[in-house]
Amino acid sequence: MEVTLLIQATDDSFRILEDARNQAKGLLDSARILEDAREQAKGLLDSARILEDAREQAKGLLDSTVGVTSETRQMEKQKIQTIFQGVQETKSGFQNFIVTFSLLFVFWILLSGKFDMFHLTIGVICSIVVAHLTHDLLFANVRVGDTMVIVRRFIIYIPWLIYQIIRANIYVACLALSPKMPIDPHVLRFRTKLESDISWVTLANSITLTPRTITMDIKDGEFFVHALDKRVADDLHAGEMEDRVAHIFMEADHIYIQDALDVARIYVELRKWV
Amino acid sequence: MIRSSEDIIIRTVSRVLVPFIQLFALYVIAHGHYSPGGGFQGGVILGASLVLLLITYGPKETRRHISEKSVTVFSSLGVLIYSGIGVICLLLLGNYLDYGKLSGILHVAPAEARALGILGIEIGVGFTVMAIMFSIFFDISSGGKPPEDEKE
Numbered sequence: 001m002e003v004t005l006l007i008q009a010t011d012d013s014f015r016i017l018e019d020a021r022n023q024a025k026g027l028l029d030s031a032r033i034l035e036d037a038r039e040q041a042k043g044l045l046d047s048a049r050i051l052e053d054a055r056e057q058a059k060g061l062l063d064s065t066v067g068v069t070s071e072t073r074q075m076e077k078q079k080i081q082t083i084f085q086g087v088q089e090t091k092s093g094f095q096n097f098i099v100t101f102s103l104l105f106v107f108w109i110l111l112s113g114k115f116d117m118f119h120l121t122i123g124v125i126c127s128i129v130v131a132h133l134t135h136d137l138l139f140a141n142v143r144v145g146d147t148m149v150i151v152r153r154f155i156i157y158i159p160w161l162i163y164q165i166i167r168a169n170i171y172v173a174c175l176a177l178s179p180k181m182p183i184d185p186h187v188l189r190f191r192t193k194l195e196s197d198i199s200w201v202t203l204a205n206s207i208t209l210t211p212r213t214i215t216m217d218i219k220d221g222e223f224f225v226h227a228l229d230k231r232v233a234d235d236l237h238a239g240e241m242e243d244r245v246a247h248i249f250m251e252a253d254h255i256y257i258q259d260a261l262d263v264a265r266i267y268v269e270l271r272k273w274v
Numbered sequence: 275m276i277r278s279s280e281d282i283i284i285r286t287v288s289r290v291l292v293p294f295i296q297l298f299a300l301y302v303i304a305h306g307h308y309s310p311g312g313g314f315q316g317g318v319i320l321g322a323s324l325v326l327l328l329i330t331y332g333p334k335e336t337r338r339h340i341s342e343k344s345v346t347v348f349s350s351l352g353v354l355i356y357s358g359i360g361v362i363c364l365l366l367l368g369n370y371l372d373y374g375k376l377s378g379i380l381h382v383a384p385a386e387a388r389a390l391g392i393l394g395i396e397i398g399v400g401f402t403v404m405a406i407m408f409s410i411f412f413d414i415s416s417g418g419k420p421p422e423d424e425k426e
Contacts (some may be wrong), residue, residue, distance in 0.1 A: 106296050111301045119304070126300040133339065134293040201286040218282050 080270065096139045099147040101131040103138075153248040160244065161206055166209045172228065187216070187235050188225045192242060199249040206241055259270075276415040278332030281384050288330040295323040303400040305387055313396035317403025324408045333416060342412070345405045351404030371395070 048099065108123040109115075139147050175183055193198055204215040212228040213236065225234045279285055303316030328336045343370035358405030360371045374384040382390070 100293060107294060107297055108301060109300065112305065114308075122304045126297060126304065130293055130296045130300065134296065136290050138293050156289060163344050197282050197286050198290075204283055205287075215283075 009269050021261060044126075058220055060248065079273065093135070095147055096135045097131055099151065100135040100138050101127050103151070149250065150248060157248055159245060161209065164206075164211050164241070168213075172211045175228065182229065184229045186233070188227050188236060190225070190237065193250070193251075193253050194221070194242065195248060196248055199245050199251060202248065203242060203245045206245065207236070276329055277344060279330045287328055288326050292323050292327055296320060296325070299323065299400075299404075299416055303396050304393070306396045307392050307397040313399030314345065314403050316396070320404035321407030321411075322399065325411045328408075328412065328415065333412070339410070340408070342409070344384035345412070347408045348401050349405035349409065352400070352405065355396055355398030355401065359391060359398070363391075 038175040043072065105123060108127055112119055112123060114120075175181065191201065192203065194203060200218055200221070204218055207213050207215045207223075207225055210231050214226045215223060216226055217224040225236065299316045299319035301312035301316075301318060306312030306316065317417055323339060324336065327339065347394070359373075359376075363372045363375050364370055366375040366378060371391075373385075373388040376391050377384040377387035380387050381388060
């Protein structure tokens with residue numbers, strides 16, 4: 001009996017020891033794991049610090065890069081702008097001078113009517129002097145490179161205007177000669193789609209030149225027109241004349257071919273510079 | 275005191291017409307010995323074109339095209355041209371403004387020298403008349419004040 005008890009006790013104590021050993025082993029393992037974790041954590045921290053440093057450095061680099069790029073970009077922009085302006089100014093100044101000179105010389109020949117060397121020479125000299133003094137007056141607000149086109153389109157516009165004047169003349173004569181005199185004078189007020197002063201003035205003078213309508217005033221793009229009867233007002237509202245004037249001065253929804261040509265010139269300059 | 279005009283039609287039309295008016299003035303001066311006109315008339319038209327600029331754009335803008343200093347220079351230059359041609363004729367042993375004597379300098383026939391001499395005289399007269407016309411109008415319009423005193 002005692003022996004059995006003893007054996008049991010020994011067994012128990014062995015089991016307990018075994019348990020304890022197991023537990024100790026587990027503790028040790030966990031300690032090792034903890035150690036490992038600590039190590040790892042340390043490593044992680046280090047790497048995190050390194051990463052942080054790297055990030056700082058990267059940030060600094062990025063900042064400096066951004067600074068450099070913005071600086072270069074601004075410089076490039078300025079250079080492009082100066083090239084653009086230079087091209088534009090020399091072109092506009094010289095072209096305006098040439099166009100003004102040729103217009104004035106044609107005017108001189110019309111006035112003079114003498115074709116001997118002496119008078120032509122005086123004409124050339126006078127035209128150059130006047131063109132030099134006033135080339136910024138005649139084409140003050142015209143966009144660059146358009147002067148030739150505008151002059152040509154304006155010359156094409158004149159016959160159409162004369163035709164309109166003749167038609168309106170006949171119409172007014174009919175009104176005046178008819179026994180009832182069916183006139184209905186009133187003042188129209190409309191806003192134009194034209195943009196520049198020269199096109200406003202061209203439209204206003206075309207309206208005034210045509211009988212039965214007179215432009216009384218322009219205020220900020222708003223026209224005040226005196227019309228003789230209702231049909232005339234309808235004609236004006238239809239806006240054919242306005243469209244044609246817009247076509248001359250390349251306004252409203254007309255495509256600027258000249259823009260493409262300008263851009264091509266500037267592109268060539270840029271290519272040279274790059 | 276003259277201010278610049280507000281009316282867009284007047285501004286634009288005068289802007290476009292001034293070059294042609296000035297060229298017409300020069301035509302009148304240059305063809306003075308063939309057709310009606312001459313130095314005085316041409317000079318007045320030139321002055322009128324500048325006066326037109328002045329009454330539409332105001333003194334500030336006009337001064338950019340022609341300053342008071344250059345007006346003074348032009349008015350004296352015209353007198354210098356006129357009297358200079360006269361004195362050259364005197365030096366060439368002729369009378370004052372005896373253009374026929376100029377043929378010696380210009381190497382042309384005396385008749386042609388007369389035509390050229392008259393042209394020179396007319397250019398001088400034109401300069402002076404233009405400058406004086408403009409400066410009279412400018413002085414009256416600014417009330418005789420120097421340009422620094424003007425406020426715009």
